[in-house]
Amino acid sequence: MLTYILRRLLYMIPVMFIISILVFLTIQLPPGDPITKMIENQRLQQGRVFSEKDIEMMQARFGYGDPLPVQYTKWIGNIVLRGDFGYSFYKREEAGKVIADLMPLTIAISLGSFIFTWIVALPIGVLSAVRQYSIADYVFTFIGFIGLAIPNFLLALILLVLGLTTFHTSFTGLFSSAEIQQAPWSLAKVWDLLKHAWVPMVVIGTGGTAGLIRIMRANLLDELHKPYVETARAKGLSEMRLLVKYPLRHAMNPFVSGFAYLLPYLVAGEAIVAIVMNLPTEGPTLLNSLLNLDVYLGGGILLLISFMTLISTLLSDILLAWLDPRIRYGN
Amino acid sequence: MADTLIDVKDLRIHFFTDEGVVRAVGGVDLAITRGKTLALVGESGCGKSVACRALLNIVHRPGKIVSGEIIFHRMFHQSSGSGSDASVDIAELNPKGREIRDIRGKEIAMIFQEPMTSFSSMYTIGNQIMENILLHTNLSKQEARILTIELLDKVGIPKPSRLIDEYPFRLSGGMRQRAMIAMALSCSPTLLIADEPTTALDVTTQANILDLMQNLQKQYEMTLLFITHDLGVVAEIADEVAVMYLGKIIEKSDVFTLFNSPAHPYTQALLKSVPKIAMTREALDPIKGMVPNPYSRPSGCPFHPRCPKAFAACKTIVPKTTSLGLHHTVQCLLYEDVTERQATEALS
Numbered sequence: 001m002l003t004y005i006l007r008r009l010l011y012m013i014p015v016m017f018i019i020s021i022l023v024f025l026t027i028q029l030p031p032g033d034p035i036t037k038m039i040e041n042q043r044l045q046q047g048r049v050f051s052e053k054d055i056e057m058m059q060a061r062f063g064y065g066d067p068l069p070v071q072y073t074k075w076i077g078n079i080v081l082r083g084d085f086g087y088s089f090y091k092r093e094e095a096g097k098v099i100a101d102l103m104p105l106t107i108a109i110s111l112g113s114f115i116f117t118w119i120v121a122l123p124i125g126v127l128s129a130v131r132q133y134s135i136a137d138y139v140f141t142f143i144g145f146i147g148l149a150i151p152n153f154l155l156a157l158i159l160l161v162l163g164l165t166t167f168h169t170s171f172t173g174l175f176s177s178a179e180i181q182q183a184p185w186s187l188a189k190v191w192d193l194l195k196h197a198w199v200p201m202v203v204i205g206t207g208g209t210a211g212l213i214r215i216m217r218a219n220l221l222d223e224l225h226k227p228y229v230e231t232a233r234a235k236g237l238s239e240m241r242l243l244v245k246y247p248l249r250h251a252m253n254p255f256v257s258g259f260a261y262l263l264p265y266l267v268a269g270e271a272i273v274a275i276v277m278n279l280p281t282e283g284p285t286l287l288n289s290l291l292n293l294d295v296y297l298g299g300g301i302l303l304l305i306s307f308m309t310l311i312s313t314l315l316s317d318i319l320l321a322w323l324d325p326r327i328r329y330g331n
Numbered sequence: 332m333a334d335t336l337i338d339v340k341d342l343r344i345h346f347f348t349d350e351g352v353v354r355a356v357g358g359v360d361l362a363i364t365r366g367k368t369l370a371l372v373g374e375s376g377c378g379k380s381v382a383c384r385a386l387l388n389i390v391h392r393p394g395k396i397v398s399g400e401i402i403f404h405r406m407f408h409q410s411s412g413s414g415s416d417a418s419v420d421i422a423e424l425n426p427k428g429r430e431i432r433d434i435r436g437k438e439i440a441m442i443f444q445e446p447m448t449s450f451s452s453m454y455t456i457g458n459q460i461m462e463n464i465l466l467h468t469n470l471s472k473q474e475a476r477i478l479t480i481e482l483l484d485k486v487g488i489p490k491p492s493r494l495i496d497e498y499p500f501r502l503s504g505g506m507r508q509r510a511m512i513a514m515a516l517s518c519s520p521t522l523l524i525a526d527e528p529t530t531a532l533d534v535t536t537q538a539n540i541l542d543l544m545q546n547l548q549k550q551y552e553m554t555l556l557f558i559t560h561d562l563g564v565v566a567e568i569a570d571e572v573a574v575m576y577l578g579k580i581i582e583k584s585d586v587f588t589l590f591n592s593p594a595h596p597y598t599q600a601l602l603k604s605v606p607k608i609a610m611t612r613e614a615l616d617p618i619k620g621m622v623p624n625p626y627s628r629p630s631g632c633p634f635h636p637r638c639p640k641a642f643a644a645c646k647t648i649v650p651k652t653t654s655l656g657l658h659h660t661v662q663c664l665l666y667e668d669v670t671e672r673q674a675t676e677a678l679s
């Protein structure tokens with residue numbers, strides 16, 4: 001098991017290398033060099049003029065004017081060796097700091113919606129399978145398809161309107177006010193976060209929930225009549241113990257592997273929800289940085305998200321191997 | 332009858348599917364003698380598996396036991412040595428209830444056809460065998476483990492103290508079937524049902540497993556219900572044979588009578604269709620026709636469309652069980668007074 005994990009960690013190095021090249025090429029794609037572009041933008045929009053010295057400093061720092069491989073080496077070298085992601089021209093802050101500020105909340109929201117998805121989808125999926133074609137099965141199937149059909153941002157909008165009209169609170173953002181968001185972490189801040197965070201968690205979670213219910217139901221239905229279930233029943237196990245120990249355990253795999261796609265799904269797919277709900281997460285920031293040619297911030301986010309996807313893939317694979325001996329033995 | 336362990340009376344099991352009702356078992360009468368081996372033979376799809384699952388009341392949806400009795404004559408041994416008979420009708424018990432669950436795996440155990448898939452791949456075989464022991468006895472985990480190792484040794488698994496912690500998919504089919512037998516024996520059942528336990532195995536392994544089962548049956552003084560469609564296996568292990576066709580027992584007798592003087596045309600055809608080494612290819616005589624569609628069973632005698640000796644009455648009159656000897660019964664109009672049957676049929 002340990003060698004398996006070590007091997008997987010080693011594999012990550014070349015994969016990460018390739019990803020970093022792709023990300024680098026992506027941020028080079030817009031025409032012109034980002035620094036000139038930024039200076040131009042700043043001059044046009046804010047009338048801000050950089051001194052020659054500033055410009056030279058920036059160009060030296062990122063190596064503009066050098067051939068691409070050298071630029072790449074400098075960029076990735078700064079990140080790997082010094083954790084320096086470069087400068088966000090749009091936010092006028094170190095890109096690394098912008099990313100670091102958003103990452104904990106992004107992860108919290110993803111985990112929260114994942115847990116929400118699990119808590120809802122698992123029992124409903126099991127119920128729909130065990131009581132196939134019952135009224136409950138039809139009702140949940142119906143609700144599930146509606147959940148699947150409604151785009152999440154629409155659900156977000158509906159909830160926002162409902163919040164404002166009936167509950168007279170705003171469901172946007174993750175904190176009551178900007179002051180709290182800026183304030184250092186405290187119990188009060190966590191409480192405030194919890195009060196706001198459930199709405200986006202539910203909104204983002206529902207999209208996945210409907211799909212997962214269908215997967216769980218189909219998987220479990222496949223397992224329920226397998227010979228090993230009959231063997232266990234012939235031993236005299238009670239139906240509940242039987243269900244939990246055998247078919248449910250066999251049907252769990254897709255649940256666990258879903259874990260790996262959580263972060264990219266949230267950042268890429270749910271950016272619209274995050275924009276609608278004004279969430280301080282990586283998704284909208286990534287979109288903005290790409291729109292504003294804020295290449296270092298965008299590149300840094302892409303790089304980190306890829307890295308964390310690799311990590312969570314590894315985690316879910318370890319979890320799968322732990323759950324399923326066939327995977328452990330490589331069958 | 333004192334020496335009858337299980338008495339099945341007019342058992343009917345129907346599957347209620349969207350396409351219609353499948354009468355998988357259509358009125359089976361069968362007595363299983365204590366301590367003997369009864370072989371249940373018949374073509375694929377005739378209802379053998381469904382019928383024997385009913386003995387544990389594990390017929391699953393859309394199947395249902397619609398009528399009939401399965402009287403299980405349990406013996407409770409008392410200190411005086413005499414046993415008292417406490418019968419229970421298995422067909423009547425709640426399939427999810429305590430009572431039937433106490434019988435399953437303890438008094439009636441079952442071995443299934445597919446050694447590959449009959450164990451769960453998520454748990455070690457030790458875990459799955461011990462589960463049965465822990466469920467039905469008061470043994471501790473340690474004791475159950477020791478017992479399991481003993482059982483694995485007994486069924487011929489090498490290095491049992493190591494293999495107990497192996498996962499099923501790491502064992503060969505034969506080993507798995509041995510482990511399955513060990514699991515079935517773990518609580519010393521009165522009745523062991525084996526549903527084609529050797530069909531999925533190669534010939535050598537098949538012979539070994541058959542030997543093993545015969546030995547264990549003697550050792551444990553078990554009653555064995557052996558389901559197969561291999562008449563060679565029947566000849567080797569059975570004391571009695573019941574022949575099933577389309578959900579009915581059409582002939583039952585001791586093994587010698589059945590092989591020497593089969594009464595039912597279906598049994599005769601079945602015996603003729605078995606290849607023998609001395610036979611030429613042309614002499615092999617498969618039963619003509621196909622097994623009828625399960626949704627529309629033939630009227631009258633279910634075998635009449637394929638029967639070489641069928642006559643007009645076979646199309647309309649359902650044969651009754653006729654006794655031909657002490658332990659020999661058959662369901663065929665050849666052995667009934669047809670004119671009398673027609674007369675009674677016309678009256679009603």
Ligand SMILES: Nc1ncnc2c1ncn2[C@@H]1O[C@H](COP(=O)(O)OP(=O)(O)OP(=O)(O)O)[C@@H](O)[C@H]1O
Binds near residue numbers: 348625
């Ligand atoms: N789930 C089900 N739904 C509908 N019909 C079923 C179902 N299970 C079994 N049957 C019907 O019951 C009949 C008997 O099946 P069974 O499995 O008992 O046959 P068998 O004699 O054991 O055959 P085999 O030798 O192939 O194991 C079949 O003809 C089939 O049509």
Ligand SMILES: [Mg+2]
Binds near residue numbers: 380526
């Ligand atoms: Mg069968």
